Amino acid sequence: MQNLLDFDAQGLAAWFAEQGEKPFRARQVLRWMHRAGEADFETMTDLAKSLREKLRVSAEVCSPAIISDRLSEDGTRKFLFDVGAGNAIEAVFIPEDDRGTLCISTQAGCALECAFCSTGKQGFNRNLRVAEIIGQLWQANRVLGAGMRMGAESERIISNVVLMGMGEPLANFDNVLLALRLMLDDNAYGLSRRRVTVSTVGLVPAIDRLREECPVALAVSLHAPSDALRDQLLPINRKYPLAELMAACQRYLEKAPRDFITFEYIMIEGINDSDAHARELLDLTSNVPCKFNLIPFNPFPGSPFRRSQPERVRCFAEVLIRAGIVTTTRKTRGDDIDAACGQLAGQVSNRMRRLPSQSIQFQEVNA
Ligand code: SAH
Numbered sequence: 001m002q003n004l005l006d007f008d009a010q011g012l013a014a015w016f017a018e019q020g021e022k023p024f025r026a027r028q029v030l031r032w033m034h035r036a037g038e039a040d041f042e043t044m045t046d047l048a049k050s051l052r053e054k055l056r057v058s059a060e061v062c063s064p065a066i067i068s069d070r071l072s073e074d075g076t077r078k079f080l081f082d083v084g085a086g087n088a089i090e091a092v093f094i095p096e097d098d099r100g101t102l103c104i105s106t107q108a109g110c111a112l113e114c115a116f117c118s119t120g121k122q123g124f125n126r127n128l129r130v131a132e133i134i135g136q137l138w139q140a141n142r143v144l145g146a147g148m149r150m151g152a153e154s155e156r157i158i159s160n161v162v163l164m165g166m167g168e169p170l171a172n173f174d175n176v177l178l179a180l181r182l183m184l185d186d187n188a189y190g191l192s193r194r195r196v197t198v199s200t201v202g203l204v205p206a207i208d209r210l211r212e213e214c215p216v217a218l219a220v221s222l223h224a225p226s227d228a229l230r231d232q233l234l235p236i237n238r239k240y241p242l243a244e245l246m247a248a249c250q251r252y253l254e255k256a257p258r259d260f261i262t263f264e265y266i267m268i269e270g271i272n273d274s275d276a277h278a279r280e281l282l283d284l285t286s287n288v289p290c291k292f293n294l295i296p297f298n299p300f301p302g303s304p305f306r307r308s309q310p311e312r313v314r315c316f317a318e319v320l321i322r323a324g325i326v327t328t329t330r331k332t333r334g335d336d337i338d339a340a341c342g343q344l345a346g347q348v349s350n351r352m353r354r355l356p357s358q359s360i361q362f363q364e365v366n367a
Contacts, residue, residue, distance in 0.1 A: 002059045004033060005131035005138065008181040009188070019058070025051065027187055033061050034134075034188035037142045063135025064089070069143065076334030079140060083108055083132055086349035087125050089166050091136040092339045093144065093158070100144075101160040104136040106176055107167025109348035112201055114234045116223075116266055118300040119166045122348040127172040133179040137161060137189065161191060164199040164219070170206035180214045193217065193257035199264065204240040207248040215255040219262040219293070220245070224272050225280035233272070242284060249288045260289045260326075267308035267316065268297045278319035285325075292320050292327040298340040 007015060009030055016026040028046060032038040039061040041052045064081035067088060071077050077093040089105040110117070111124035137158070144157050161183055163169040169176045176198070182188040183196050198210065199219040207218070224230035230237040237245075249261045263285065267273045281292075294317060297307040308316070313329055320327040332340050 003062045003129075003131045004029065004059050005061055005063055005135055006129060006178075008130075008178040009185050010181075011178065019054065021051065029055075030185070030187045034138065034182065034185075037138065039063075062131060063138045064132050066139055066143070070337045070339075072334040072337045072339060074333055074336075076337070076339050077144075078334060078337050078339040079136070079143070081132070081136060081139070083128065085125075088348075089128065089132070089136075090339070091140060091165055092334060093140055094333055099159040100157050101162055102137060102140050102158045103162045103164045104133065105165030105167050106133055106163055106169040106172050110167050111171065112168055112234070112236050114201065114221075114223075114236075116233060116268060116297060116303065116305055118303070121300075121302070125348050127175060128167070130175045130178045130182075133172075133175060134182050136165075137183065159191075160195045160197070161189075162197045162199060162219075164197070168201055168203070169198050170200045170203045170210065173206055173209065177210075177214055180216060184214075184216075197262070201234055201236050202240055202245045202248075203236070204244050204248045207252055211252045211255045215252070215257060217258050217262070218249075218252055218256060219264055220249060221266075222263040222281075223266050225277050225284050229272060246284065246288055249290075253289060260291050262291050262293055264293050264295055266295045266297050267313050269306040269308045269312070271305065273308040273312050273316055275315060275319050278316045281320065282323050282325070290325065292317075292325055294327065294329045296329070296332060298332065298335060300338075 002015065004012060009026070012030055013023045013026040016023065025047065029044065032044045038044060041047070041055040041059075044052060064083050066079050067082045068080040069077065075095045079091045079093070080088050081091065083089055087108040089108055091105060092103040094101045094103065105128065107127050108125040109122045110119045113120045141158060163176065180196060180198070183191050184193060193216045195217075197217040197219050199221060200207065201221050210216075210218070221234070224233050227237060227241050230242060253259065253261065265281075294313055296313060297305050299305070299307065317327045317329060334340055
């Protein structure tokens, strides 16, 4: 059985060609699947009966099943998906006045072991398939009754997608790329590049590849102004230090749909949240047009850190703002259902843990 959710438009057309079918048939099926949220070939009424029958025996539209669906007091909604073999991943829908954002996962677990992240603590199991990545959007769309075919982009229930859930998107590059293409495709979700954001820990060669192959909005998890501190908090920094990361950000801006990079910066009490750290950030980023998004650290069981006090966050933001950098502080949403940043744990049956030095185990990508 071929799962048709594993294909982007091009892949689906190629598969249809192999079956001796015309490209416009693939387009029709793509629209039924992604715009109408349809999984049953029988209801795809503009397809010939013979084709529907052929698809019924050789193909399926199969997304991961929702195993729990929790609603926070603030309207945030967390979906837990079964991805088999004891693994579960999470997606979070965050409604706001002017948009609805779906935050999706790209890996079962994560291999990067950032010191402050609960997903990292779960260990790494595997990359998600295309159907599992796009399937989160496909399912959420159905459950929320979002029908992407309706209305202007800004009026849609899901108007923005951020790859900020479990996992490192750029460590699962090939599958993430196809999922991104579906999000942008007018015959699928039709989102504009600026409404789709990839968040990365900073895998430099993969940032360059994303720039060439599918430049969407980019967020970089910075979290520290110096290599000494960043090495401690994000071990991947030892492989791609800050100077290289900043240079990659500059290169990315040549193709980016927005004229700035978003730097995410966790605020951890006493670790990275002093005014001196903020001033160091100004130096570090002086050649990279950017915005800062401060994320007060979200605790999770067993975490060694504390969240910075609101007053500290305010002062830190002031330093950046006074230097002319647009700086926002992320409101903590959905923490009553463990849906806040860094709290997505899902369920990962961790086979990598037993291996030594797994800290840099991810799919290498070539620039
Ligand atoms: N691997 C990607 C995307 C996943 S995490 C990345 O690193 O960007 C999405 C954001 O949540 C990242 O900025 C991450 O550093 C942050 N985050 C992780 N743990 C957190 C925590 N406990 N509190 C607040 N933010 C956290």
